[in-house]
Amino acid sequence: MSSEPIFRVALRGQTIITIPRWNKGTAFTMEERKAFGLTGRLPYRVNTLDEQCDRAYDQLEARPEPLRKNTFLQSLKDQNWVLYYALISRHLEELTPIIYTPTEAEAISNYSHLFRRSEGLYLTFPQQDVMEQDFLEQTRGRDIDLIVCSDAEQILGIGDQGVGIATAKAAIYTLLAGVNPSKTLSVTLDVGTDNEELLNDQLYVGWPHKRVRGEEYDQFIDKFVQLVRKHHPHCLLHFEDFGVNNAKRLLDIYRDKHAVFNDDVQGTGAVTLATVMAAAGVTESTLADQRIVIYGAGTAGLGIARQLRDGMVTLDNISISDANKRFYMLDRFGLIKESLGPGKIRQGLQEFVRPDDEWEGAETNDKGEIGLLEVVRRVKPTVLIGCSTQAGAFTEEVVKEMEKGTERPIILPLSNPSKLHECTPQNANDWTNGKALLATGSPFPPCKMPNGKEYIVAECNNALIYPGLGFGAIASKSRSLTDTMIIAGTRRLAELAPALKDPDDALLPDFGNSPAVNLEVAVAVAQQAIEEGTAGVDWKKEEVREKVKEMQWKPIYGQYVYDEDGER
Numbered sequence: 001m002s003s004e005p006i007f008r009v010a011l012r013g014q015t016i017i018t019i020p021r022w023n024k025g026t027a028f029t030m031e032e033r034k035a036f037g038l039t040g041r042l043p044y045r046v047n048t049l050d051e052q053c054d055r056a057y058d059q060l061e062a063r064p065e066p067l068r069k070n071t072f073l074q075s076l077k078d079q080n081w082v083l084y085y086a087l088i089s090r091h092l093e094e095l096t097p098i099i100y101t102p103t104e105a106e107a108i109s110n111y112s113h114l115f116r117r118s119e120g121l122y123l124t125f126p127q128q129d130v131m132e133q134d135f136l137e138q139t140r141g142r143d144i145d146l147i148v149c150s151d152a153e154q155i156l157g158i159g160d161q162g163v164g165i166a167t168a169k170a171a172i173y174t175l176l177a178g179v180n181p182s183k184t185l186s187v188t189l190d191v192g193t194d195n196e197e198l199l200n201d202q203l204y205v206g207w208p209h210k211r212v213r214g215e216e217y218d219q220f221i222d223k224f225v226q227l228v229r230k231h232h233p234h235c236l237l238h239f240e241d242f243g244v245n246n247a248k249r250l251l252d253i254y255r256d257k258h259a260v261f262n263d264d265v266q267g268t269g270a271v272t273l274a275t276v277m278a279a280a281g282v283t284e285s286t287l288a289d290q291r292i293v294i295y296g297a298g299t300a301g302l303g304i305a306r307q308l309r310d311g312m313v314t315l316d317n318i319s320i321s322d323a324n325k326r327f328y329m330l331d332r333f334g335l336i337k338e339s340l341g342p343g344k345i346r347q348g349l350q351e352f353v354r355p356d357d358e359w360e361g362a363e364t365n366d367k368g369e370i371g372l373l374e375v376v377r378r379v380k381p382t383v384l385i386g387c388s389t390q391a392g393a394f395t396e397e398v399v400k401e402m403e404k405g406t407e408r409p410i411i412l413p414l415s416n417p418s419k420l421h422e423c424t425p426q427n428a429n430d431w432t433n434g435k436a437l438l439a440t441g442s443p444f445p446p447c448k449m450p451n452g453k454e455y456i457v458a459e460c461n462n463a464l465i466y467p468g469l470g471f472g473a474i475a476s477k478s479r480s481l482t483d484t485m486i487i488a489g490t491r492r493l494a495e496l497a498p499a500l501k502d503p504d505d506a507l508l509p510d511f512g513n514s515p516a517v518n519l520e521v522a523v524a525v526a527q528q529a530i531e532e533g534t535a536g537v538d539w540k541k542e543e544v545r546e547k548v549k550e551m552q553w554k555p556i557y558g559q560y561v562y563d564e565d566g567e568r
C-alpha cells in the first residue's frame with residue numbers, strides 16, 4: 001500500500017495548474033488529468049518528480065550567474081512549490097546560497113527591477129485604514145503557523161531596502177525544518193525608505209516616501225501585531241531585519257503577549273553561542289573562560305553578547321555581573337566605555353559598558369576613542385566577533401595581535417553578505433599560521449592550511465538554527481518561545497559540532513546536514529516547552545521526536561481526488 005498522502009481538492013482546469021501550492025505540471029497522473037479537466041492542458045507524457053527535478057536542474061545550470069539562478073528559482077516557486085522545494089533539497093549546499101545568503105542580498109537590492117510577481121502580504125503605511133481587510137483577504141479561513149515580517153530597514157548588511165527578505169526567510173523554514181508553506185505568511189511592512197537611490201528610482205515598487213518613524217511607526221506596527229494576535233493567536237511571529245532602534249525594542253514589547261521571535265537578535269545569538277561552545281570544547285576551556293570582543297554593537301552584536309552572557313550564567317553558573325565583564329563591545333565610536341555618554345551608548349548596551357579607569361593610558365584617536373587594535377592589544381581576547389558590516393575591519397595587524405595573546409584565536413566574521421565580511425577566513429588562517437578557529441556568516445570555501453590540509457569553515461548563520469527553534473515552538477503549540485527553549489535548541493546544536501570529535505574539523509555541522517540539524521533543534525525546543533509548561537500539547541518526552549517528524553511538510557506530491565467540498 002502506498003503511503004502517499006491523499007488530498008481532496010475543489011479546483012480544476014486552468015486554476016489548479018496556476019496555483020503553486022497545487023500545481024504538479026507534467027506530474028499529474030492520467031486519472032488526475034481526467035478528474036481535474038487537464039488532459040488537453042498538458043502534453044501527453046507523465047513525469048515523475050525526479051524527472052521534473054532533472055529537467056529544472058538542467059535549465060538552472062544553463063544560467064551561469066547566481067542572480068539569474070535566483071530569478072529562475074523564484075519563478076519556479078511561483079509555479080510549483082513541491083518542485084521548487086524538491087529541487088533545492090536535492091542540491092541543498094549548492095542552491096541554498098542562491099535563494100538565501102549571499103545571492104538573496106543581490107536579488108533584494110534589485111527587487112524593483114527584477115520584479116515579476118508579488119508574493120505574500122504587503123501592508124503599506126498610507127493604506128492602513130484597510131489593513132484588516134487586506135490581512136483577511138489572504139488569511140481568512142487559513143490555519144497559519146508562521147508569519148515572517150520585515151520592515152526592511154537593515155537588510156543583512158546592505159541597509160535600507162524598502163521591501164524584501166521575509167519570503168526568503170520563510171522559504172528556509174520550509175526547506176530546513178519542514179514548516180508547511182501553505183501555513184506560512186510573509187509580510188512586508190512598508191513604512192517608506194530613506195534609501196535615496198530607491199526614492200529616485202521611477203521603477204521602485206514600494207511606497208516612495210521617507211521612512212515613517214516615532215509614534216506613527218509604533219502605531220502601524222501595533223495595528224499589525226494586534227491583527228496577528230486577534231486572528232492567529234497561536235502562530236509564531238518572526239521579525240527580520242528591522243533597524244537597530246526597533247529590533248530589540250519591538251521584541252521586548254511583544255514577547256510576553258505572543259510567541260514572537262527576532263531572528264537577528266535571538267537566532268544570531270543562538271547560532272553564535274553554539275559556535276563558541278564548540279570552539280571552547282576544542283580549546284578545552286569553558287564559556288566563562290573567554291574574553292570576548294564584539295565589533296559592531298548593533299542588533300546582532302547586542303543579541304550575541306546577551307546570548308553568550310546568558311549561556312555563561314546558565315551553563316557555567318557565574319553571576320550576570322561577572323559574565324558581563326567578559327565582554328568588550330565596539331561600535332563606530334570605538335570601545336563602548338563610560339565616558340562616551342548616553343548619546344553614543346545605545347539602549348541595551350549599558351550592561352556591557354567598560355569603566356574608564358580600566359583604560360587609562362590607552363592609545364586613542366584625537367576624539368578620545370579607542371580602536372579595535374588597541375582593544376585587542378590590551379584585552380588579549382580569546383574570541384573576536386564581527387557584525388559591523390565593515391569589510392576588512394579585521395586587518396592583518398589586528399589578527400596577528402590577537403594571535404600573540406591566545407593559542408587558538410576564535411575568529412567569527414559574521415557580517416553578510418560575503419563581500420562585507422570583516423576578514424576572509426583564508427586570510428585569518430594565513431595570518432595565524434592555521435591556528436584560528438573560524439566560522440563565517442556567509443558560505444566560504446575551505447581554507448588551505450599551512451600543512452596542506454583543508455580546514456572547513458563553519459557557516460555561523462542563523463539559518464542553521466532559527467528554522468528548528470521556530471518549528472519546535474510551532475509543533476509544540478507553544479504560547480511563547482522562551483529563553484530556556486532557545487538555550488535548549490542551542491545546546492543541541494553545539495553537541496552536533498564536528499570539532500568536538502575532531503578538533504581540526506568544522507565548528508558547526510555542515511549546511512548539507514541542516515535539515516537533520518534543525519530537526520534535532522526542533523525536538524529539543526519542543527521537549528523543553530513541554531517540560532516547562534509552555535507547550536499546548538501533552539506529549540510524553542519520548543514521543544516528541546516522532547510527533548515533530550510527523551508534522552513536517554515534505555516536498556512530495558501526494559494523490560489528488562476531486563471533491564467539490566475539498567481544499568482550495
Ligand SMILES: NC(=O)c1ccc[n+]([C@@H]2O[C@H](COP(=O)([O-])OP(=O)(O)OC[C@H]3O[C@@H](n4cnc5c(N)ncnc54)[C@H](O)[C@@H]3O)[C@@H](O)[C@H]2O)c1
Nearest residue numbers: 156157244296298299300331332387388415416441461462
Ligand atoms: N551570520 C548571521 O547569522 C548574522 C545574523 C544577523 C546579522 N548578521 C550581519 O551582521 C551585520 C550587522 O547586522 P545588524 O542587524 O546588527 O545591523 P546593525 O545596523 O544593527 O548593526 C551594525 C552596527 O555596526 C556598527 N558599525 C558601523 N560602522 C562601524 C565601524 N566602523 N566600527 C564599528 N562598528 C561599526 C553600526 O554603528 C551598528 O551599530 C550585517 O552584515 C548582518 O548581515 C549576520
Ligand SMILES: O=C(O)C[C@H](O)C(=O)O
Nearest residue numbers: 101156157264416461462
Ligand atoms: O540573512 C542572513 O543570512 C543572516 C542574518 O539574518 C542577516 O541579517 O545577515
Ligand SMILES: [Mn+2]
Nearest residue numbers: 156240241264
Ligand atoms: Mn537578518
